[in-house]
Amino acid sequence: MPSIEETSDLIAPPPEHCPGPEGEQAGKADACAGCPNQAICASAPKGPDPDIPLITARLSNIKHKILILSGKGGVGKSTFTSMLAWGFALNEETQVGVMDVDICGPSIPKMMGVEDEAIHVSASGMSPVYVADNLCTMSIQYMLPSKDDAVIWRGPKKNGMIKRFLKDVEWGELDYLLVDTPPGTSDEHLSVNSLLKESGIDGAVIITTPQEVALLDVRKEINFCKKAGIKVLGLVENMAGFVCPSCEGSSEVFMATTGGGEALAKEMGVEFLGRVPLDPRIGVACDYGESFFDAYPDSPSIKSLKKVVEKVKMQVGEEGDLEEES
Numbered sequence: 001m002p003s004i005e006e007t008s009d010l011i012a013p014p015p016e017h018c019p020g021p022e023g024e025q026a027g028k029a030d031a032c033a034g035c036p037n038q039a040i041c042a043s044a045p046k047g048p049d050p051d052i053p054l055i056t057a058r059l060s061n062i063k064h065k066i067l068i069l070s071g072k073g074g075v076g077k078s079t080f081t082s083m084l085a086w087g088f089a090l091n092e093e094t095q096v097g098v099m100d101v102d103i104c105g106p107s108i109p110k111m112m113g114v115e116d117e118a119i120h121v122s123a124s125g126m127s128p129v130y131v132a133d134n135l136c137t138m139s140i141q142y143m144l145p146s147k148d149d150a151v152i153w154r155g156p157k158k159n160g161m162i163k164r165f166l167k168d169v170e171w172g173e174l175d176y177l178l179v180d181t182p183p184g185t186s187d188e189h190l191s192v193n194s195l196l197k198e199s200g201i202d203g204a205v206i207i208t209t210p211q212e213v214a215l216l217d218v219r220k221e222i223n224f225c226k227k228a229g230i231k232v233l234g235l236v237e238n239m240a241g242f243v244c245p246s247c248e249g250s251s252e253v254f255m256a257t258t259g260g261g262e263a264l265a266k267e268m269g270v271e272f273l274g275r276v277p278l279d280p281r282i283g284v285a286c287d288y289g290e291s292f293f294d295a296y297p298d299s300p301s302i303k304s305l306k307k308v309v310e311k312v313k314m315q316v317g318e319e320g321d322l323e324e325e326s
């Protein structure tokens, strides 16, 4: 049975303090007084979301589900998500999926070189777009008529799309599903968390840069995870220094005036997964949709990324299988 949000039965956007159009209080709470949707919400079916068992069944062949979060935009979260996916996929036996739930700013298809692809829909669901034999992606970008089209959706419609991604995509057997979320703590995070709760999220990897302005928001993100019951697998400090592509010397770009990600991880009691220095060739690889691991295997950033991949594997109870760099 489609939900009230999915069918867009609401005649107006929910107000700021909406208790949720499908909750027990829908149509009855104080916030509902005067809301144009009140009659619709009051008569809508209540109780647990009927799609959750379908989502749980659809994702039952996915071993690990990992959210990628950042407190702030501009810290390289989607770039890092694509790197982590390529890093997991270095082992040809490992099946990896990336779900881009940044509905208003999807960037995974471009970064993985498949932005012009369209998805195939069959009676059994939507097929993800393959980047490599063992690496597939799903993003709203594939459904837009033009890659320059803007997605201007409010909460219920965004949540409906996330539900479709979770319910209708034929991911098949995956070892890892990485969920690339928008910055902050918004509708998308709450939707993914509530819809995946029954099928199990391993936890979240949080991305930051070293400067205090980014770390401030990471504190909020970690607290959000604690409140939402999401395990924090660890914190990654991205853009930690700049690696010169010519001499491979490194310099600080964003000064860690308050100790950077490692100090914050210690303060908040979460695992520090490592520092990944900025190498301008990462941006080039992403613009061309190439694997940075294949294109520049000798970059110091690769050495750091491989260590992060190993630590994330350990955090979800898997053994590392990448060769140790000397």
Ligand code: SF4
Pocket: 010, 013, 014, 015, 017, 018, 019, 020, 021, 022, 025, 026, 027, 028, 029, 031, 032, 035, 036, 037, 038, 039, 041
């Ligand atoms: S009437 Fe519905 S949409 Fe309006 S505030 Fe209440 S639950 Fe939210």
